Amino acid sequence: MNAKQWNTKAEDRAARLARAAEALGPRLAGKRVQADAIGQLLEAVIAPGDRVCLEGNNQKQADFLAKALVQVDPQRVHHLHMVQSVLALPEHLDVFENGIASRLDFSFSGPQGARLAQLVSRNQIEIGAIHTYLELFARYFVDLTPKVALVAAHAADAQGNLYTGPNTEDTPAIVEATAFSGGIVIAQVNEIVAEGSALPRIDIPADWVSFVVKAPRPNVIEPLFTRDPGQISEIQVLMAMMAIKGIYGEYGVQRLNHGIGFDTAAIELLLPTYGESLGLKGKIAKHWALNPHPALIPAIEAGWVESVHSFGSELGMEDYIRARSDVFFTGADGSLRSNRAFCQAAGHYACDMFIGSTLQIDLDGNSSTATLGRIAGFGGAPNMGADARGRRHASPAWLKAGREARQGRSGAAGTPRGQKLVVQMVETFREHMQPAFVDRLDAWTLQEQAGMALPPIMIYGEDVSHVLTEEGIANLLLCRSDAEREQAIRGVAGYTAVGLARDKRAVENLRDRGVIRRPQDLGIDPRQATRNLLAARSMRDLVTASGGLYQPPKRFRNW
Amino acid sequence: MNAKQWNTKAEDRAARLARAAEALGPRLAGKRVQADAIGQLLEAVIAPGDRVCLEGNNQKQADFLAKALVQVDPQRVHHLHMVQSVLALPEHLDVFENGIASRLDFSFSGPQGARLAQLVSRNQIEIGAIHTYLELFARYFVDLTPKVALVAAHAADAQGNLYTGPNTEDTPAIVEATAFSGGIVIAQVNEIVAEGSALPRIDIPADWVSFVVKAPRPNVIEPLFTRDPGQISEIQVLMAMMAIKGIYGEYGVQRLNHGIGFDTAAIELLLPTYGESLGLKGKIAKHWALNPHPALIPAIEAGWVESVHSFGSELGMEDYIRARSDVFFTGADGSLRSNRAFCQAAGHYACDMFIGSTLQIDLDGNSSTATLGRIAGFGGAPNMGADARGRRHASPAWLKAGREARQGRSGAAGTPRGQKLVVQMVETFREHMQPAFVDRLDAWTLQEQAGMALPPIMIYGEDVSHVLTEEGIANLLLCRSDAEREQAIRGVAGYTAVGLARDKRAVENLRDRGVIRRPQDLGIDPRQATRNLLAARSMRDLVTASGGLYQPPKRFRNW
Structure with missing residues (x-):
């Protein structure tokens, strides 16, 4: 035995509490x-x-x-x-x-x-x-x-x-x-x-x-997950149609997470319209790890959604959540209990799919929101956009993705295991005509500038299953080599420099094999991709869909 | 708007509470x-x-x-x-x-x-x-x-x-x-x-x-994590020496989880003796995601351990934990607050190494504790024994493992990322001379018998970094092909049928490259591997080491 002190933390806490009591005097009462x-x-x-x-x-x-x-x-x-x-x-x-x-x-x-x-x-x-x-x-x-x-x-x-x-x-x-x-x-x-x-x-x-x-004023809180349906473009409608028919429907994705953004808001708003027309109600998108997105209201009202567990909440959704407690996790008081730790665990282990956007994708399929001059961080994407290799329960979506990955890599060899669907959904050009597809991620330069051990990659290409753009869906699971994966990515990269440098023959070959699928290959007529398909086309529509329960923050109201 | 009821769960709960009140009458008072x-x-x-x-x-x-x-x-x-x-x-x-x-x-x-x-x-x-x-x-x-x-x-x-x-x-x-x-x-x-x-x-x-x-009686609770040092064999001491010198020391593993068993108990008991002699104190094994193993007492007392967060507790350790609150997560009341969910998250994301035993390992490195006639389940091993692909923070151990994996797979190509160390530590023969190495896991037969979608594999070979037996350490990260991995595994499988079927030349080649390392390659003399190296050689020694604070359950006392 030695004379080492082993309760220094407890003693230190007591000392700090005593210092506080002394410094504050009567301005401290109890706690x-x-x-x-x-x-x-x-x-x-x-x-x-x-x-x-x-x-x-x-x-x-x-x-x-x-x-x-x-x-x-x-x-x-x-x-x-x-x-x-x-x-x-x-x-x-x-x-x-x-x-x-x-x-x-x-x-x-x-x-x-x-x-x-x-x-x-x-x-x-x-x-x-x-x-x-x-x-x-x-x-x-x-x-x-x-x-x-x-x-x-x-x-x-x-x-x-x-x-x-x-x-x-x-x-x-x-x-x-x-x-x-x-x-x-x-x-x-x-x-x-x-x-x-x-x-x-x-x-x-x-x-x-x-x-x-x-505190003298209520704590600051941001409505980060509100997207005005009025700003959803017809290209986003087209991409959402491809997502629903070509991925959600084909894999039967019942448990999922959506990233933030207009791309996924479009999907949420197409479930009760386009999704319904495909007969997918009850077959897809039943269980969600998701903040209470206002854009999900029409799908909830139409009976698509069985449960939503949330990382946080969303301003203006309080009364709606309270009135839809069958769907949301709420306390006996009726209000939401969110929990980021458990919801991230749910996104990692209990969801079959993560779909989100990014700013840059390279030829290996690596993606990052870190661009030059900005150190943006990762949030929940790496946890949910990674294959959960500790997962052991099966689902049809997960098994199908795993089978495709084995086919792709080595002709059905290897020990069978499932795989998470990780979908990167981007328009080929983002704001200010910046290409989403690049030969080299800015992350590599950022790594040098900030002296990081590794480049700040948000989602690694080896974890990505699909890249979805307005040009089509590239199924990376089915690619047999790095070279094929590169052509599959180029094949949906549109008029970006990366897309223009495609090997046309290789891309057509991939299309023949179903690795790349265009809207028409999916039986989708781009002319149908209009905003009329959106179950709500404005903030006001969302409020109406909610029966007046959803109360958007002022900045989202123009009436 | 439809007339759907959206608070059926809350109503159902109220109805059940009312039924309980009615059925129990005065036998229910408050809750x-x-x-x-x-x-x-x-x-x-x-x-x-x-x-x-x-x-x-x-x-x-x-x-x-x-x-x-x-x-x-x-x-x-x-x-x-x-x-x-x-x-x-x-x-x-x-x-x-x-x-x-x-x-x-x-x-x-x-x-x-x-x-x-x-x-x-x-x-x-x-x-x-x-x-x-x-x-x-x-x-x-x-x-x-x-x-x-x-x-x-x-x-x-x-x-x-x-x-x-x-x-x-x-x-x-x-x-x-x-x-x-x-x-x-x-x-x-x-x-x-x-x-x-x-x-x-x-x-x-x-x-x-x-x-x-x-309840009329206190709830049942099992001391699952107590291992009597008296039962640790000299082979286990030898394996523990290899683990400490060849893995913990080489990678500088500071944050880790140990599985249950005598193999890892031996490691815990060798830290303050053999580990000390190697000058590794303060360089390895500082932060643990671990139940309060009694075998860790000597290392804690010798000042090796900065923190232990626990899934559960261990009977008899209550007073010791209370007196060592700098190390364990305890409440203001002084007793442990364990939490399996957070500790599993810690094991997955904040540890650089998982080391544990198994019952069967196949030639792909897949391992399982599921053997014929038993459906044993997985516990925490798949979560901790899988590469955490969502992890983004670096550590020297994780980066080194990642570098080795890239060297192995494709000659340093591929996007750099780190990798978790997942070590399977087994004697080549387990109880009743059952070989730990098999051509085919019983899991495949179990899959057929129970109609499972996949065989119940506990840890997949592609997630295993090292296999450690009394014959040596096989570093699977450095293997360049499935064939090499098979020979690396055979090369440490001793006198099992799998081991005897090794390609001796290939195995020697792997040894030359450091993929397989024998005790002598690590500078370990097996004659030094005696029980004298154990910091405690009996339950009584553990009690003594704890200054009498550890109070083992009766079944572990023979004095």
């Missing part, structure tokens, strides 16, 4: 901290070099705590190692510019991607790694455990129990990792219910929470 | 059900055809509820679809024999594997699929959502809040899926604390729980 004392609280409980998880979710933001962290004295609090899902707010990077934080591990940085790249190039930030969400949560329990977690919930009660409301999102994973490793959990809430009053439900038990502060 | 009313409760809230999750964990069992379910009237309750992690108790199969349940989705059936195979062959049970744990939890949120969950916790308070104690295990995942989808959650507990008393901590909030019943 309740007065809003004007937040800076002193942070300076009392955060030490230099701490690993701090600031809850930046895809949607919900602990914005009051973020602002407060930016304001602390860098003489007292510095060299923080920030771990967080999403860099969404300017404050998430301000802490690096003002010397409070120095190192970052994260998943997604959508709106802050360009500024992040600048900070990296100026050596003002050291990036540990870019993760997919579930991977980052996993590391919270292994080697990136937070010492302090700054989270957001809708309400707290007098004891400190938290009610997250529908945007539960990452909070349970963050709080569990921190609370059970001697860490400090500080929650900002929009309201504290009166002593003796009960929360609508409890999402996080009080004894996992160290401090609660009522 | 508290008297133990003698449990049968009536189950008959009131379970309907024919329901999907029921009976908490069978790896360790903790809702045994009182299992016994009660066996006793219900099959005229009233029948055709249940059981979903559960582990078939551990006879009652878990009795419900199929007595006509209460008909369909099963599960993960592991260790002790009941032989009886399960019989029931399948007699068509008394229909198996949906065998899953890895995280996959099964994922489906709870997609297409296998339980209608009724029967779970076990250590204690409840008057409101119905649950304290699981250290064996939190699967409970949070099960309860969340059920409670937020209009289901019924019934918890058996060992005690109910008095009105006004607080639980040591809250693991499950009361509003997720429908009923609580104090």
Whole structure:
């Protein structure tokens, strides 16, 4: 036996709590901290070099705590190692510019991607790694455990129990990792219910929470998953028709995830019209791992959807979700309980298909949303857009994809196993006529610029099963060689330089074998691809379809 | 708008709760059900055809509820679809024999594997699929959502809040899926604390729980992860030396999971002795996704281990864990909070290596614990013993394995990515001189017998990086073809038929290239491989190493 101390974390927590009590005096009552004392609280409980998880979710933001962290004295609090899902707010990077934080591990940085790249190039930030969400949560329990977690919930009660409301999102994973490793959990809430009053439900038990502060304003939350049907183009309708007939229908995909975007919104809006006309109702798209997309309302109303489990929620969908509790996971209070960790697990292991867009695809089928001058991160795509090699339960879609992959690779040899369908759906040219198909991903240059161990590839070509463009579907599973895969990709790359450089004979050969299929090969007449096929053609149509239950945020209303 | 009802689940739950209130009368007070009313409760809230999750964990069992379910009237309750992690108790199969349940989705059936195979062959049970744990939890949120969950916790308070104690295990995942989808959650507990008393901590909030019943006896719990060091052989010491020097040390494996068994227990016990002598302290084996193995005590005491996150707990380790809270994830009450879902995510995404044993390995490197006459299931091995293709953060071990795999497959071509180390560690002959290496896995015959879509392979050869036997280490990453991989496997298969059929020249060639390495190639003298190297050679040594904090269950005590 040695004299080593083995409960230093618990002692350290107790010391930090004592420092907070001393610094705050009467501004701390139980776990309740007065809003004007937040800076002193942070300076009392955060030490230099701490690993701090600031809850930046895809949607919900602990914005009051973020602002407060930016304001602390860098003489007292510095060299923080920030771990967080999403860099969404300017404050998430301000802490690096003002010397409070120095190192970052994260998943997604959508709106802050360009500024992040600048900070990296100026050596003002050291990036540990870019993760997919579930991977980052996993590391919270292994080697990136937070010492302090700054989270957001809708309400707290007098004891400190938290009610997250529908945007539960990452909070349970963050709080569990921190609370059970001697860490400090500080929650900002929009309201504290009166002593003796009960929360609508409890999402996080009080004894996992160290401090609660009522923020002066409700936390920021973004309606990231709302797409106005009015902006869906006829090319997107055509692509959606191909997806439904050529992939969903052919594989019988019943359990799936959709990425964000107009391409997949078009699919959601075509299920009750085009999908119905193909007789696919009840055969496809029954179980979803998905945020509550407004575009899914018509399909839900038409009885297509049995269940939706969600990563987060969506602003304006609250009443609709409450009134459709058979479909959504809701608490006894009627509101959604989302959970990013479980939904990512569902997307990885319980879904047969992931379909999403990207910005660049190369000739190996590798794709990335990382483009020059931006470090955008990955979000959930790598987790859901990867073959789940630990999966052992079978489904017709998964078995068929696995059979095709074996046919493709080696003429039906190899030990049989299923495979996930991973579909990359892109128009050949994206905004500003940037080609979606490239000889070389910007990711390679980014790797050099940022000194990464590997290029930031979002989805690897060897995990992609299909590439879908307005020109057709390339089934990469059936390709017998890297050279064939290259021609299959070129064969749907349209008038991009990559597409124009195709070997026409090889491409026609692939078409004969069904590796490439054009709309006409699928029995789809492009002239039918009109916006009339959309089950809702405007935001107003979505509201009507919902029976007035869906209440879009103002920015989506033009009536 | 149609007149469809969209809150049928909520209404159905309310109806079931009302039926329970009526059936139980005064034997239901709040959420508290008297133990003698449990049968009536189950008959009131379970309907024919329901999907029921009976908490069978790896360790903790809702045994009182299992016994009660066996006793219900099959005229009233029948055709249940059981979903559960582990078939551990006879009652878990009795419900199929007595006509209460008909369909099963599960993960592991260790002790009941032989009886399960019989029931399948007699068509008394229909198996949906065998899953890895995280996959099964994922489906709870997609297409296998339980209608009724029967779970076990250590204690409840008057409101119905649950304290699981250290064996939190699967409970949070099960309860969340059920409670937020209009289901019924019934918890058996060992005690109910008095009105006004607080639980040591809250693991499950009361509003997720429908009923609580104090069982007449504490729930059954198995010390599955205790291995008596007295039973570790010198061959196992030799294999452990090879593992530490030839794999842990060479790759610098800092984050890892160990399977159950004497092979990996030997490694744990060699870290503070042999590992220390190699200068590897602080360089390997710092962060673990692992149950609290008693065999890890000497390494923890010697300062090797920074953190352990656990799937479950281990009987007798409670006081030790409490006194080593810097290492284990514990609550403010001092006791472990395990969590199988998060720990499996950690094993998948945050660990660089999985090492475990198996019963059979074929020439492709496929391995399985399913042998004839037994349907044993998979547990966590497929999830942790698969390359995590969604992973995007780098580590030296992962990058090195990825480089080797690219060298092997195609001479350093291909898009660079890392790879998980998946090590199969077996003696060439297992008990009763059964060869561990076979030309054909029993899994193929089992597939035919049970009408499975695929053979029940636990870990696929294409995911295995190394095979380690007493004869040496075969590095499958470096193999350039299936033929080479076959010879690499034969080359460490000893005197089994598979080993004797090796192409000696090819094997020597592989050895020259470092694909196969013998102990002497690693600089290991087999004569040094004695039990003296073990940091503890008996259960008593483990107790001593723990300073008396570890209290082994009686069956492991011979003093």
